[in-house]
Amino acid sequence: MDAYRVAGGVKQSTLSTFNTFEELTFIKGVELFAEAIPAVIIQLMAIATTEGKVSMSAWLSLVASAVSAGFIGATISYDYDTDPTRREQNSAYYGYVSPFCVSTPFCMCPLPTPH
Secondary structure, eight states, X not given: OHHHHHHHTOOOOTTOSSOHHHHHHHHHHXXXXXXXXXXXXXXXXXXXXXXXXXOHHHHHHHXXXXXXXXXXXXXXXXXXXXXXXXXXXXXXXXXXXXXXXXTHHHHHTTTTTTO
């Protein structure tokens, strides 16, 4: 719902504390730090403490969690960079993503994954 509001340019309600863009970023941050990163840590611990051979599904699950965390981080960066207001205020800092490149979050996804 937050992404729909941001994409649709819904104006902030007078009763809202944060605007829709800040809400979306906050929710993505919570998802990243409360779900994606702990999932990677738990799966790494399970793999590290497994005696014997680790199944392929465990490795695939770990990779999926790491890519999910990377994708969330990449979309937060993408959202900030493509925000028209931020580009207008500081075009030297925001603007590394071309306005015509739709696949950039998918290209950026592997970058934060190993970190």
